[in-house]
Each structure stands twice: as structure tokens, then as C-alpha cells.
Amino acid sequence: MLSPAPMLASPLPLLLLLLCRTCLCQYSSDQCSWKGSGLTHEGHTRDVEQVYLRCSQGSLDWLYPTGAIIVNLRPNTVSPAAARLSVCIKPSAESSGTNVYLDRNGKLRLLLREQDQAQGKVQCFSIKEGALFIEAVPHTDISRRITSFQYELVSDRLGAGAQSLSAPCQPCSDAEMLLAVCTNDFVARGNIKKVEQEEDHSSVTVEISRLYRQKTQVFVSGGVRVRSWTGRIKMPLHCGVRSGGGDFLFTGTVRFGEAWMGCAPRYKDFLRLYHEAQQQGNNPCQLDTD
Incomplete structure (x- = not known):
């Protein structure tokens, strides 16, 4: 997860937030992806635009940013499980022109500086931490500025931890292992080559x-x-994975087109667990192990 950062006392973001609380904002959207232009703010740059994105994944492109926008990322269904979701965003290599904050009840925490966005590193945070407050950085020439990122809503365990590269390298419980086979983005049997x-x-x-x-x-x-496939799976650096070691059952999530490791038991251990659960009628789903 992201390391704690101090609350910012910068007067401009706070002023913009207050103005947004008291004015009719320019525009709102309720969709998966949003594309807008700061030129619509010209002449009233203190307005703060509200954007609502209600999909599991999508994108945002803000051309010629001026003023600020607040991006509300929410799932498209109301469920108690929604509070346990995390949001991951991945800036494009060309993203610039803004600083990105987390806004929780008017308190701001810096998430991404303008100069850091070009690195394209994934940043994750709990959905309970608030909305994204994206503030334009003043530039003499905004014609080449664009803030652009992809976003995904993911489960806390397999999403935010993996993408922030700080997930603990601990074995999955028996229940987590069986559930991963049913719910993860990929399930495959194979071995580690390199x-x-x-x-x-x-x-x-x-x-x-x-x-x-x-x-x-x-x-x-x-x-x-x-009858074989090859691919690459990413995992945190400190997990110390090595090649060889026989067959594994690889499970995990796909984030921004990249596979991230979840539960990965040795196949013989999974097979024993699966057959035991099958005899007890506790398997959440069926897998062809023949």
C-alpha cells in the first residue's frame, strides 16, 4: 500500500474545494471513460468539475487542464462488498499538467506529482480513502499538456497489494486457494522456466x-x-521466487494487461486439497483435474 503522506496545507486546492462545495459545477458524467478539455474552464478556472465513473475499469483524458476536477470512482452496483474494493490507476507515459490528490471529506493527500506521472507506475488506494482531486499545475503554455490514466477497481487482497508491490509473500489459506480457482482472472498448471x-x-x-x-x-x-502455452507473471520483488521446482497451479489477476501472481500452490498440494474438499462437498466450483 502507499506509505502515509502528510495532509497538505496548500491554499489553492483547499480554495478550489470550497468553491466546488458552493457552486454549480460545470459538468458531470456517469460512464466508464471520460474525456474533457480544460478550455471549457477558460474564464472561470475556479469552478471544479465533478466526474462520475461507475465501471470496473475505464480511462480518463483531460486535455489542456486548467482549474481542477474531482473524479468519483464507484462500482455500478450497490453492495456491502464495494467498501472492500481498491482503486488502481496507471498514468500514461505522456501524462502531465496536473497533480493528483486523494480527497476525503475535504482533506487532501498527495498521490501523484506531475513529474512522477510519466513513469507510468501503478498506484492503488482503498475506495474508502475518497475521490481523486486532480488540480492543474499553472503553465504558460498548456497546449501540450494532457492528464491521462487508466483505472481499475480490484479486490483488496489481489489488487492493491500486488500492484503496490508490497503484498506479503505468504501462502494462501485452503479456503483462499479453492476460491481463487473459481474467481481469479487466470488459472493454469505449469512450471517456472525463468x-x-x-x-x-x-x-x-x-x-x-x-x-x-x-x-x-x-x-x-x-x-x-x-499443447502448451507460455507467458509472464509478475510478483513482488521480495518474494524470492526461483525457477524449477516442479508443477504449480498458477492463479492471479490481470491488471492493465499484465498478469500478477495470486495463490500458486504446488499442483500436487492443490490436488490433495481439492479432492478432500470434493469429498466433503466444500468445493465452491468444479475443476477438471483428469
Whole structure:
């Protein structure tokens, strides 16, 4: 998770928040993706525009930013489970022109500075931490400025922890393991071929002998005559994963087109657990283990 940051006392964001609380804001949207222009703020740059995005994933593009906008990210269904969701955002490499804060009841916490957005690093936070307050940074020339990012709503355990690269490397419980097979974005049996240490995560190259499910094509087929798939799965750097070691059951989530490791028991251990749960009638779903 993100490390705590001090509350900001900058007068401009607070002034903009107060103005938004007392004025009719320019525009509101209720959709998956939003694209707007700061040129609509010209002449009334103190107005704060409210944007409502109510999908599990989407994007935002704010051209020529001036003033500020508040982005409310919410699921499209009302459920007690919604309070346990996290939001992950990934700025584009060209994103600039604003600072991004978290706004919770008028208190601001800095999430992304303008100069940090071009790194494209994923940032996650609990949905309970508030809305995004995106404030334009004054520039003489705004013609080349655009704030652009993708967002996804994810579960706390497999979303925010993995993307912030600080998830604990602890084994899943039996219940979590069985549920992961039913709910995760990918489920596959295979082995680890290579592990590469990158700047802030490990990239694990895997060879898949049995592909049960994948949300998007993170594993690529070796061809019609070759019943195997290959792909890469990311995981936190400090987990110390190594190549070899026999067959595993890989499960996890796909975030912004990248596979992130969730539960990954040895296949023989999963098989024992699965058959025991099957005999007791406790399996949340069925998996063809033949």
C-alpha cells in the first residue's frame, strides 16, 4: 500500500474545494471513460468539475487542464462488498499538467506529482480513502499538456497489494486457494522456466501445460500441434521466487494487461486439497483435474 503522506496545507486546492462545495459545477458524467478539455474552464478556472465513473475499469483524458476536477470512482452496483474494493490507476507515459490528490471529506493527500506521472507506475488506494482531486499545475503554455490514466477497481487482497508491490509473500489459506480457482482472472498448471529481477518486481516466465481459464491473452499458445502455452507473471520483488521446482497451479489477476501472481500452490498440494474438499462437498466450483 502507499506509505502515509502528510495532509497538505496548500491554499489553492483547499480554495478550489470550497468553491466546488458552493457552486454549480460545470459538468458531470456517469460512464466508464471520460474525456474533457480544460478550455471549457477558460474564464472561470475556479469552478471544479465533478466526474462520475461507475465501471470496473475505464480511462480518463483531460486535455489542456486548467482549474481542477474531482473524479468519483464507484462500482455500478450497490453492495456491502464495494467498501472492500481498491482503486488502481496507471498514468500514461505522456501524462502531465496536473497533480493528483486523494480527497476525503475535504482533506487532501498527495498521490501523484506531475513529474512522477510519466513513469507510468501503478498506484492503488482503498475506495474508502475518497475521490481523486486532480488540480492543474499553472503553465504558460498548456497546449501540450494532457492528464491521462487508466483505472481499475480490484479486490483488496489481489489488487492493491500486488500492484503496490508490497503484498506479503505468504501462502494462501485452503479456503483462499479453492476460491481463487473459481474467481481469479487466470488459472493454469505449469512450471517456472525463468525468473528475471526488474526494478521493482520479479518477472516470472512460465510454461503452461494445462490452461483452465484466462481473462485476456496473457498466455500464448505454442501452436496447433503443441499443447502448451507460455507467458509472464509478475510478483513482488521480495518474494524470492526461483525457477524449477516442479508443477504449480498458477492463479492471479490481470491488471492493465499484465498478469500478477495470486495463490500458486504446488499442483500436487492443490490436488490433495481439492479432492478432500470434493469429498466433503466444500468445493465452491468444479475443476477438471483428469
